[in-house]
Amino acid sequence: MIGYKISSTMMSRFVVTLTLVLLGTTCNAQLSSTFYDSACPNALSTIRTVIRTAVSKERRMAASLIRLHFHDCFVQGCDASILLDETSTIESEKTARPNDNSVRGYEVIDKAKTEVEKVCPKVVSCADIVAVAARDASFAVGGPSWTVKLGRRDSTTASRSLANSDLPRFTDDLQTLISRFENKGLTARDMVTLSGAHTIGQAQCSTFRDRVYNNASDIDAGFGSTRRRGCPSTISAGNDKKLAALDLVTPNSFDYNYFKNLIQKKGLLHSDQVLFSGGSTDSIVTEYSKNPTTFKSEFAAAMIKMGDIQTLTGSAGIIRKICGSVN
CATH class of the missing domain: 1.10.520.10 (Peroxidase; domain 1)
Structure with a gap:
């Protein structure tokens, strides 16, 4: 009986130790900027x-x-x-x-x-x-x-x-957007910062038609008129896919004009304009509209933070040979 108890205890300790090692390998592996320095330097x-x-x-x-x-x-x-x-x-x-x-x-x-x-x-x-x-x-x-x-x-x-x-959806209100980002470990400030990526790119007519045709008080009249010319009110496959730049002024340059647009009520999407609509994020938009250096620095930090969301490391997951399919 004594021998049985000792071997059982030792076996239990071994199992616990092995489990901790495996968990450490799977869950505690850290991302590193030098990860491929030796394995794939190019x-x-x-x-x-x-x-x-x-x-x-x-x-x-x-x-x-x-x-x-x-x-x-x-x-x-x-x-x-x-x-x-x-x-x-x-x-x-x-x-x-x-x-x-x-x-x-x-x-x-x-x-x-x-x-x-x-x-x-x-x-x-x-x-x-x-x-x-x-x-x-x-x-x-x-x-x-x-x-x-x-x-x-x-x-x-x-x-x-x-x-x-x-x-996030282009129809979301401010609190819904904040909640979606908080659910991923990102703050309201992170949300505004990352939304600044809309300083470049384009959106389809279907995503902003309601905004430019509803004559709401939160849209600049001239801006709405300009956008209506490129986005017919008639819903159809061809009309819905017509594109408009998210930033009408400098659509191909990553700058801080996006935030100036919001202050002027020239956000293309509803989910853009709600960031400056009398709510809790107005002050962040104002800050970025005056300080491009701060915006760019914090955008970089927010992208790094976003890149940490629920990553698979260590022995978790795989390295796909082709990105569209499992090996």
Whole structure:
């Protein structure tokens, strides 16, 4: 009996120790800016070349790549789940309402992955490529750069339902937006800061038609008139997809004009204008409208913070060979 008790105790301790080791490997691994320095020293330069080429061909792609990172991180965390295609077992996030015929840049990420695989097969995750691409896209159009923390791994699942429920919508009011960001560990200030990415990019007519046709008091009359000319009131597939720049003044440059627009009631989307509508975030918008250096610095910090949302590290997840499918 004594021998049995001793061996049982020792076995229990061994199991506990092993469990802690495994948990540490899976959960406590840290992202690091030097993660690929030894395993794939040319990874970042390879990605940067692809992103620069894509943005030079189409400036709008910079906004699309930043948005792609955002839409990835808000669903299951920054795990490249948004890149997975539809299969018999995967309901792709690409067809979720906020993403369908809206999110772009998949082919650019695929190109970057192909090029990285040539120099370092099965080493660099698609999730890290998405994060690096957002940084490089920002810098390519005059925005801030930042040190991207690396070591994310790719998910084997996607969630269309979470994409439909968790991603911010262009119709959201201020408190709903704040709650959506807080649910991801981001503050109201982070929300305003990240919304500043709308200093570049375009939106479809269907997302701002109601705003420019309802003659509300929170929209500049001249701005509304200008936007109506490019967005017919008649709802149709062709009309709905007509594009307008989110920033009418400097649509292809990452600056702080977005915040000036909000103060002048020239935010294109309802979810933009509510950031300056007599609410708790007015002071942040005003601050950024006067201090571009502060905005760019805090945008970089907020992107780093967003990139930490629910990452898979250590032995969790996989390194996908092709970003659109599980190995």
